[in-house]
Amino acid sequence: DAGVIQSPRHEVTEMGQEVTLRCKPISGHDYLFWYRQTMMRGLELLIYFNNNVPIDDSGMPEDRFSAKMPNASFSTLKIQPSEPRDSAVYFCASSSAGAYDEQFFGPGTRLTVL
Amino acid sequence: AQSVAQPEDQVNVAEGNPLTVKCTYSVSGNPYLFWYVQYPNRGLQFLLKYITGDNLVKGSYGFEAEFNKSQTSFHLKKPSALVSDSALYFCAVRDRNDYKLSFGAGTTVTVRA
Numbered sequence: 402d403a404g405v406i407q408s409p410r411h412e413v414t415e416m417g418q419e420v421t422l423r424c425k426p427i428s429g430h431d432y433l434f435w436y437r438q439t440m441m442r443g444l445e446l447l448i449y450f451n452n453n454v455p456i457d458d459s460g461m462p463e464d465r466f467s468a469k470m471p472n473a474s475f476s477t478l479k480i481q482p483s484e485p486r487d488s489a490v491y492f493c494a495s496s497s498a499g500a501y502d503e504q505f506f507g508p509g510t511r512l513t514v515l
Numbered sequence: 516a517q518s519v520a521q522p523e524d525q526v527n528v529a530e531g532n533p534l535t536v537k538c539t540y541s542v543s544g545n546p547y548l549f550w551y552v553q554y555p556n557r558g559l560q561f562l563l564k565y566i567t568g569d570n571l572v573k574g575s576y577g578f579e580a581e582f583n584k585s586q587t588s589f590h591l592k593k594p595s596a597l598v599s600d601s602a603l604y605f606c607a608v609r610d611r612n613d614y615k616l617s618f619g620a621g622t623t624v625t626v627r628a
Contacts, residue, residue, distance in 0.1 A: 405558070432614055444559075444605065444618040457615060492558055496614075503549060504616060506558035 405507035407493050413513045419481040422510045425474055426495030434504060435468055435478050436492040444492075450476065451498075483514045517542040519606050521619035529627055534596040536622045538589045538606030548589040549607040549616065550580055559605060565589060576600070596626045 406425040426433050434449040448458040453470045470476040494504040518541045551559040563574025570582045580591045606619040
């Protein structure tokens with residue numbers, strides 16, 4: 402298995418631009434998680450899906466952030482408009498429906514908003 | 516609410532010496548506990564987990580962790596550290612009824628040759 406795939410690996414954009422991050426979970430996994438990692442705030446859960454349905458989006462910072470999962474093999478995290486404080490590493494993770502199963506993380510997308 | 520505390524920002528040890536990374540947790544019900552490791556510019560990698568049963572859990576790369584319910588701790592240990600163990604380590608907890616993981620702030624481990 403290729404593991405969790407994220408694209409792009411690096412993104413540099415200017416303030417006000419729309420940014421779309423992409424994730425392909427491990428095949429057969431039912432849960433998908435989006436995290437953000439910064440030096441100041443550590444690792445934060447933004448949103449997670451179960452069977453393509455958003456379950457908890459309480460970690461999404463504000464309305465500029467949105468996430469979708471149109472099918473079991475693809476999810477996007479969109480920021481519109483982007484701001485410099487959104488600069489961070491964004492991770493996608495997936496896990497299976499087993500109650501004990503650990504989450505498998507992708508390599509992350511390093512976002513820099515100028 | 517659930518939370519994790521990793522009281523040490525950094526741990527420095529000499530190669531061949533024992534390594535311990537501390538973690539305490541708070542959760543309303545029975546905890547599921549995890550340790551992850553992150554190497555520079557990489558995603559988090561799973562090391563081990565405690566769900567139930569034996570309090571001593573063995574994981575990848577020679578790591579183990581001991582669950583202590585009375586002290587609400589889940590310290591990560593390795594009997595003999597390697598330079599290649601230098602990385603950022605995260606402890607995480609979730610309640611049995613919730614799939615959300617709460618992570619600690621992380622502990623940077625440096626193993627000197």
